[in-house]
Amino acid sequence: MSGLFRDELELVQTVVRAAAGLSQSLLRSDDKGVLAKDDLSPVTVADFAIQGLLCASIHARFPTDHFVGEESADDLRGNSTLLNRVWELLSHASTQPSSNAVTLPRNPEHMCELIDMCGHGAPGGPGSGRVWIFDPIDGTQTFVRGEAYAINVALLVDGQQVLSVIGCPTLPASSQEPVHNATIDPTGQGLLIYGTRGNGVYIAPLLARDSDGQVDMHPSSRKLDAHAATATRNTLRSVSCFNLLDSGVEDIHRAVMEDLNVPLPGCDLLGWVPRWVTLALGLANVTVWVYKRRDRHGKVWDHAGAMMLFEELGGKITDIDGVPIDLTVGRKMTANHGFVAAPAHLHSLVLETLQSTLRREGKDHLLASK
Structure with missing residues (x-):
């Protein structure tokens, strides 16, 4: 390069x-x-x-x-x-x-x-x-x-x-x-x-x-080809973490993928950096993550740089409220709650599905107050 x-x-x-x-x-x-x-x-x-x-x-x-x-x-x-x-x-x-x-x-x-x-x-x-x-x-x-x-x-x-x-x-x-x-x-x-x-x-x-x-x-x-730019709803593939972390709302992650008809488990990895890598590699192209409490936040070293790779290939990443990710606020990413990553042209679909699922399951308190 x-x-x-x-x-x-x-x-x-x-x-x-x-x-x-x-x-x-x-x-x-x-x-x-x-x-x-x-x-x-x-x-x-x-x-x-x-x-x-x-x-x-x-x-x-x-x-x-x-x-x-x-x-x-x-x-x-x-x-x-x-x-x-x-x-x-x-x-x-x-x-x-x-x-x-x-x-x-x-x-x-x-x-x-x-x-x-x-x-x-x-x-x-x-x-x-x-x-x-x-x-x-x-x-x-x-x-x-x-x-x-x-x-x-x-x-x-x-x-x-x-x-x-x-x-x-x-x-x-x-x-x-x-x-x-x-x-x-x-x-x-x-x-x-x-x-x-x-x-x-x-x-x-x-x-x-x-x-x-x-x-x-x-x-x-x-x-790598910009695979996320050409993804379709029928080619969405998930990466998440199951049965190893207690910080996330695992049943919501499953429900969102089921609502999107995305086969599970897909890629299943504990570390966030390996998860971002699978998104860049095209082994997955969608992930959602909802913390159990609004006061839980990501740590900057688990995400900085690694997120950019997926964005370079046509991906878009926000938090669960649709707010862009802010890496400048400190060692913990206190300006954001959770993550939604998907091909840019499908991101709104995934975000809306997640928010709808949270409301349906009685967990709308995990969304930002309006």
Whole structure:
């Protein structure tokens, strides 16, 4: 890909490949260093190590940019065993054939400072400049089982999504069937998907090997067709999450798809980033998500950049009230409730079906007051 953000794309693709290698090496370990966070989701050595690797490498090249990431270093500073595990894993990145693009923290304290640079950061709106957003491991609960997860990197400029690079080590680059958490790429290569605003979306193998058995840092890419722009009501296919999350109104998700005659379960994935990826790949082209309470909100690292890929291919994304998604308000997306994503020319149909279903099922309190 040529043009705007070419240097950023080349750098981030290399670092995401290195990060994917680290995460896969940890999967082969029996002890993934799982902790319980305040929100009861697990966090692993890989989350900290990858966030440190991403921030160190991008900060070294673009030192005036700002950063947002899921993790802070509080647990590392309070747990020397965990700190040593993370530093040991990061040190392995120096042995990977990842070119000079990968930069490591100077020492464990510098690593903590970089992680905190992300963990204490927040996106902004006009005038906020360049802000990188990381989710080092999206889908941690499935990651610890060796199932679907993603490494998400996005760049916002003045609050607008302009670049997305995502590594999905378990998802196949080519599939005609719905994917789910336990889907594993039989080639072992995984998927790298990336794009910049206005320049389309590309995919490539994530962990392809060259003739010497080393990770190929520059495999050939393929541009995706704008499949959402040509979708019809009869070709709608769903992605959602069933039976693993209690934050959403699962019966509403099912009812909306039944009202639209969309076959279920379709793609079934825990992590939001893998869900956005399946929408970009065309394995699905519609999703709805309603939180159980109006005070529940998405987190910016689960969605930034990844949403843009579907939009580049003819998709439209709003919340359940039809309000455009606002990534500028903070680490939590408090300006929006839930998500409705569909081909742009069918979005109003899906949105109206969802709102009608909520009213029919006596859940109209989950819609914005008028």
